[in-house]
Amino acid sequence: MTAVEAIESEQLSVADFVGDIERLELIFEGWEETPRGVALAYGRAIEALNGEALRRLVSALKRDPAALKAMKAAVTDDVVYGVLRRHNIVKPSLTERVETALESIRPMLASHGGDVELVSIAPPAIQVRFVGSCDGCPASALTFHAGVKKAVEDACPEITEILQVKGSSNGHADGATLRFISPFTNGTNGHWHYAAHLSEIPDGGIKVQILEGEKIFLSRRGSIVTCFENACAHLGLALDDGEVADGTITCPFHHFRYDLMTGECLTAPAVQLHPHAVRVIGSRVEVRLAK
Numbered sequence: 642m643t644a645v646e647a648i649e650s651e652q653l654s655v656a657d658f659v660g661d662i663e664r665l666e667l668i669f670e671g672w673e674e675t676p677r678g679v680a681l682a683y684g685r686a687i688e689a690l691n692g693e694a695l696r697r698l699v700s701a702l703k704r705d706p707a708a709l710k711a712m713k714a715a716v717t718d719d720v721v722y723g724v725l726r727r728h729n730i731v732k733p734s735l736t737e738r739v740e741t742a743l744e745s746i747r748p749m750l751a752s753h754g755g756d757v758e759l760v761s762i763a764p765p766a767i768q769v770r771f772v773g774s775c776d777g778c779p780a781s782a783l784t785f786h787a788g789v790k791k792a793v794e795d796a797c798p799e800i801t802e803i804l805q806v807k808g809s810s811n812g813h814a815d816g817a818t819l820r821f822i823s824p825f826t827n828g829t830n831g832h833w834h835y836a837a838h839l840s841e842i843p844d845g846g847i848k849v850q851i852l853e854g855e856k857i858f859l860s861r862r863g864s865i866v867t868c869f870e871n872a873c874a875h876l877g878l879a880l881d882d883g884e885v886a887d888g889t890i891t892c893p894f895h896h897f898r899y900d901l902m903t904g905e906c907l908t909a910p911a912v913q914l915h916p917h918a919v920r921v922i923g924s925r926v927e928v929r930l931a932k
């Protein structure tokens with residue numbers, strides 16, 4: 642759902658707004674340098690104006706104790722907090738600091754095929770749930786628990802207890818569920834980048850795009866999504882005009898055929914497509930680019 646559709650249906654969330662912004666940013670990335678620069682400068686100018694107006698507004702409200710109290714209550718709203726944080730008008734909330742700490746530990750968890758979800762925050766405790774291979778293995782759970790505890794306590798001294806919730810996932814702290822994390826995540830690190838809304842990738846098909854300057858394509862089977870460099874392993878030519886059928890893509894140039902789930906070349910087994918890690922959280926498809 643776009644933010645405009647959300648406004649019309651009165652179901653607003655930060656994710657709706659962020660999704661719209663990220664979709665537009667992906668479009669800009671594909672533009673030539675000059676129009677891209679103009680679009681980005683226009684966005685920055687609007688943001689600067691909004692930021693200055695918000696700073697003056699908050700500064701005026703702080704002078705009135707009753708208004709200050711009302712403002713503190715308003716900041717508990719996700720959208721208000723998100724915009725004020727973007728302009729550095731409020732300090733990071735406890736939730737943001739906990740999420741940042743968990744994000745810092747995720748590469749280690751992912752290298753073992755796992756992940757961690759924040760279930761709840763109630764100082765001095767938080768509840769987390771391990772998913773993937775972290776869940777169900779007592780030895781790795783102990784190691785992961787110690788890693789999470791150190792990362793969270795370093796970033797949030799007010800949190801002294803990390804409680805582990807067992808059982809299947811009910812969802813992320815933002816209400817979204819981790820639906821898929823690819824095996825290509827193992828041994829990689831770096832940022833997860835928003836790549837697409839799940840519905841933008843045809844089931845059984847592919848979606849081509851440029852992400853952080855890298856030419857990639859996503860393919861999907863249900864909620865399983867894979868991502869590869871848009872380059873044939875034969876001569877490095879773009880694959881996206883190739884025929885997609887039965888879970889494979891065939892290069893339009895010399896007809897090398899690849900499995901879209903694994904990137905394996907079915908024509909010349911010694912080569913394969915260059916994969917990038919993917920995770921699907923709710924309807925958000927995120928990619929971690931391999932170098």
Ligand code: FES
Pocket residue numbers: 873874875876877878892893894895896897
């Ligand atoms: S470039 Fe793809 S098969 Fe030759």
